Amino acid sequence: MDFGVIYRNWDFLIVQGLFGIGNFVGGTLRLAIPAMLLGFILGIFIGLARLARSAWIRVPATVYVEFFRGVPLVMVIFWFWFILPVVLRIPLPEYGIALAAFIFFESAYLGEIIRAGIQSVPRGQIEAAASSGLSSAQTMRHVVLPQALRNMIPALVTQFIVLFKDTSLASIIGYVDLTKAAQIVNNREIRPFELYIFIAAVYWLCTYAMSRYAQYLERRLAPA
Amino acid sequence: MNYRFDWSVLWSGQSGAWLLHGVLTTLAMSALAWLLALFLGILAGALRTAPLAPLRALATGYVEFFRNVPLLVWMFFWYFAAPPLLAENLRDWLFDHGAEFWAGTMALGVYHGARFSEMIRAGIQSIPKTQFEAALSTGLSTGQVYRLVVLPIALRLIIPPLTNESLNLLKNSSVALTIGVAELTFQTRQIETYTAKAFEALTAGTLIYLVLCLTIAAVMARVERRFAIPGMIARVGGAER
Amino acid sequence: MKRLLISCLALAAAALSAGAARAETTLEKIARTGTLTIGTRTGSPPFAYVDKQNQWVGFSIDLVEKFIVPALSKKVGKPVKVEKKESTPATRIPLLTSNAVDVIAETMTDTKERRESVDFSLTFFYTGAQFLVKKGSPITGIDTVAGKRVAAQQGATNARILREKVPTVQLREFPDQPAAFQALAQGQVQAYTNDGIQLAGLKAKAPNPNDWAIVGAFYSNEPYGMAMRKNEPDFRNLVNQGLAEAIESGKYFELYEKYFGPKGEVPYPLTSEAKRLLQAAAAEFRKTPGGALGSPGK
Numbered sequence: 001m002d003f004g005v006i007y008r009n010w011d012f013l014i015v016q017g018l019f020g021i022g023n024f025v026g027g028t029l030r031l032a033i034p035a036m037l038l039g040f041i042l043g044i045f046i047g048l049a050r051l052a053r054s055a056w057i058r059v060p061a062t063v064y065v066e067f068f069r070g071v072p073l074v075m076v077i078f079w080f081w082f083i084l085p086v087v088l089r090i091p092l093p094e095y096g097i098a099l100a101a102f103i104f105f106e107s108a109y110l111g112e113i114i115r116a117g118i119q120s121v122p123r124g125q126i127e128a129a130a131s132s133g134l135s136s137a138q139t140m141r142h143v144v145l146p147q148a149l150r151n152m153i154p155a156l157v158t159q160f161i162v163l164f165k166d167t168s169l170a171s172i173i174g175y176v177d178l179t180k181a182a183q184i185v186n187n188r189e190i191r192p193f194e195l196y197i198f199i200a201a202v203y204w205l206c207t208y209a210m211s212r213y214a215q216y217l218e219r220r221l222a223p224a
Numbered sequence: 225m226n227y228r229f230d231w232s233v234l235w236s237g238q239s240g241a242w243l244l245h246g247v248l249t250t251l252a253m254s255a256l257a258w259l260l261a262l263f264l265g266i267l268a269g270a271l272r273t274a275p276l277a278p279l280r281a282l283a284t285g286y287v288e289f290f291r292n293v294p295l296l297v298w299m300f301f302w303y304f305a306a307p308p309l310l311a312e313n314l315r316d317w318l319f320d321h322g323a324e325f326w327a328g329t330m331a332l333g334v335y336h337g338a339r340f341s342e343m344i345r346a347g348i349q350s351i352p353k354t355q356f357e358a359a360l361s362t363g364l365s366t367g368q369v370y371r372l373v374v375l376p377i378a379l380r381l382i383i384p385p386l387t388n389e390s391l392n393l394l395k396n397s398s399v400a401l402t403i404g405v406a407e408l409t410f411q412t413r414q415i416e417t418y419t420a421k422a423f424e425a426l427t428a429g430t431l432i433y434l435v436l437c438l439t440i441a442a443v444m445a446r447v448e449r450r451f452a453i454p455g456m457i458a459r460v461g462g463a464e465r
Numbered sequence: 466m467k468r469l470l471i472s473c474l475a476l477a478a479a480a481l482s483a484g485a486a487r488a489e490t491t492l493e494k495i496a497r498t499g500t501l502t503i504g505t506r507t508g509s510p511p512f513a514y515v516d517k518q519n520q521w522v523g524f525s526i527d528l529v530e531k532f533i534v535p536a537l538s539k540k541v542g543k544p545v546k547v548e549k550k551e552s553t554p555a556t557r558i559p560l561l562t563s564n565a566v567d568v569i570a571e572t573m574t575d576t577k578e579r580r581e582s583v584d585f586s587l588t589f590f591y592t593g594a595q596f597l598v599k600k601g602s603p604i605t606g607i608d609t610v611a612g613k614r615v616a617a618q619q620g621a622t623n624a625r626i627l628r629e630k631v632p633t634v635q636l637r638e639f640p641d642q643p644a645a646f647q648a649l650a651q652g653q654v655q656a657y658t659n660d661g662i663q664l665a666g667l668k669a670k671a672p673n674p675n676d677w678a679i680v681g682a683f684y685s686n687e688p689y690g691m692a693m694r695k696n697e698p699d700f701r702n703l704v705n706q707g708l709a710e711a712i713e714s715g716k717y718f719e720l721y722e723k724y725f726g727p728k729g730e731v732p733y734p735l736t737s738e739a740k741r742l743l744q745a746a747a748a749e750f751r752k753t754p755g756g757a758l759g760s761p762g763k
């Protein structure tokens with residue numbers, strides 16, 4: 001056992017691998033945070049489309065959700081990796097490909113959370129809002145979404161934890177995240193046990209902190 | 225799109241054989257990992273509701289540590305970091321008999337076991353305490369109560385989330401390509417490597433995954449109806465991946 | 466005002482033409498952006514790797530930056546900067562065909578099959594497939610690997626050739642070299658097959674280089690070339706100009722010495738055969754219409 005390997009490569013593993021500050025456009029957090037935000041925005045549209053009255057909107061959204069939920073993320077990453085540059089006709093860095101793959105993939109899951117959140121708002125609220133003269137869009141914006149958002153916060157934090165862990169898969173296409181950084185160092189030093197236990201601990205610390213926060217929120221937001 | 229489609233790459237040469245081999249590997253690995261995960265999940269789930277604090281702590285430690293670290297890291301761990309801890313001849317035997325397959329199975333099983341256990345715990349805790357006490361008062365031991373009363377009911381209650389989680393396990397088996405397991409996604413890449421036809425290869429792999437997932441979901445829906453306990457609606461969450 | 470209108474129209478026209486049938490050529494793109502994007506490796510010392518200072522460097526990166534970029538800059542009349550992206554055997558061709566990179570500068574073997582989808586530059590390096598084993602291993606070459614566990618890289622040519630030549634070999638394919646070498650170092654496999662130079666690079670980088678041996682005669686020939694999109698003769702000639710000039714002036718051999726000499730990153734002596742082939746290829750290129758000294762195609 002020689003945990004000196006961690007000390008010697010601390011900068012590369014943590015500063016470059018986890019935060020993405022360095023020579024590579026990489027970093028676990030640099031991928032996870034924008035993917036969550038943008039995935040959430042897309043997810044709102046997906047969630048609303050799943051609840052639409054018109055089948056023309058509802059069915060494609062359902063197909064979208066079922067598709068992404070029925071395919072491994074690794075497969076989705078490969079799809080984006082091979083197909084996206086061909087379709088867009090522009091060069092894309094790994095970061096862009098990984099980000100796009102995560103946004104679309106996560107938006108299917110986030111869309112479902114949002115749909116459940118909207119459905120958790122009692123019908124009486126919507127009827128009351130409508131009878132007070134609000135349009136359906138206004139009802140959605142001022143009455144339903146604020147409450148729905150509050151109800152889904154715990155599920156969203158949980159989903160963010162999942163996404164945070166999933167970003168390790170971006171290393172398969174060469175994106176330099178924490179996992180890839182450990183691999184690059186291992187390539188030089190051949191210390192798999194120390195390196196993998198160390199990054200497991202780093203991932204664990206981050207996700208454990210987040211899941212405790214989720215539990216705290218759940219208790220705080222629980223309907224009294 | 226300056227891309228020429230050529231779907232024939234999927235049934236010419238070795239592509240068909242590769243895909244079939246990939247599906248079988250994916251299914252075999254998922255099935256074994258699922259059994260391991262169910263065993264660990266039931267054990268840890270039951271222990272977490274046990275009346276003894278050290279047992280609870282042990283189970284909690286297992287669940288929290290394995291669930292909160294990416295599966296890919298566990299793949300590397302079981303394949304690269306764990307074997308040196310074994311005796312040399314056993315290690316060599318393993319490496320000759322598909323160590324990457326077993327490492328992948330371990331990684332999947334142990335990781336999903338931690339996630340199964342959370343659902344099983346929720347299932348157990350959804351059973352009223354009075355039922356537990358009633359079973360004890362009929363003279364059953366704690367172990368018997370778990371085996372004969374609590375677990376059978378809990379397992380029925382969690383069929384829907386368990387199905388969801390089992391499908392996640394199947395999909396997650398694709399991560400094993402990183403340690404050289406020739407499963408379905410690996411074979412998809414193999415076809416792409418030999419033919420340079422990414423689109424066709426990925427389509428084939430994707431369709432197979434979708435068919436597998438939809439079939440399993442349909443079968444489990446029937447099982448759920450068959451075993452449903454009238455008057456007990458499962459209120460057990462766990463719809464994350 | 467008029468000028469503004471014209472420039473707006475020009476912009477609109479440019480935007481429209483971008484979506485029109487004729488995509489811009491690589492040279493036009495480089496002239497427009499002032500950037501040459503190369504696909505290269507992170508773990509193939511000394512061709513392309515991340516060094517101890519965590520800089521992305523290597524022989525093939527230097528070839529591009531020292532010889533090809535000047536030729537390009539001269540052609541487009543402005544400084545050209547190099548942007549590096551990671552490529553792997555499985556992603557090289559898609560990266561090129563999707564315009565994600567302009568040239569693959571790493572350890573890509575020039576093969577007949579690959580020539581169907583990409584164009585190659587002059588050969589800039591000669592090597593062949595061998596085996597890396599622990600010192601004292603019973604494996605001494607391709608005739609001793611039957612039934613043994615051998616690691617290879619998914620997407621590399623030698624995995625395919627080995628499977629054809631020795632069907633009983635237990636081949637384990639890994640997505641990248643770090644994983645494959647790790648498997649060898651820990652006994653998951655008994656040998657790792659790749660091009661001799663790659664193995665020399667791994668050996669030089671290993672914690673104890675003397676624990677490892679590179680064995681066997683070349684069971685396949687691997688001439689490395691830089692890959693480009695098909696049917697862009699102007700761009701290819703420029704790349705070849707840069708390489709030919711480096712070989713003729715002897716600067717190529719200085720660079721070779723820097724990376725592969727006894728003090729280099731990876732000691733791998735240049736055989737007289739390889740040197741002769743390199744010079745012959747450069748001379749051959751000079752005889753082609755695009756190979757004349759000075760700027761190609763005016």
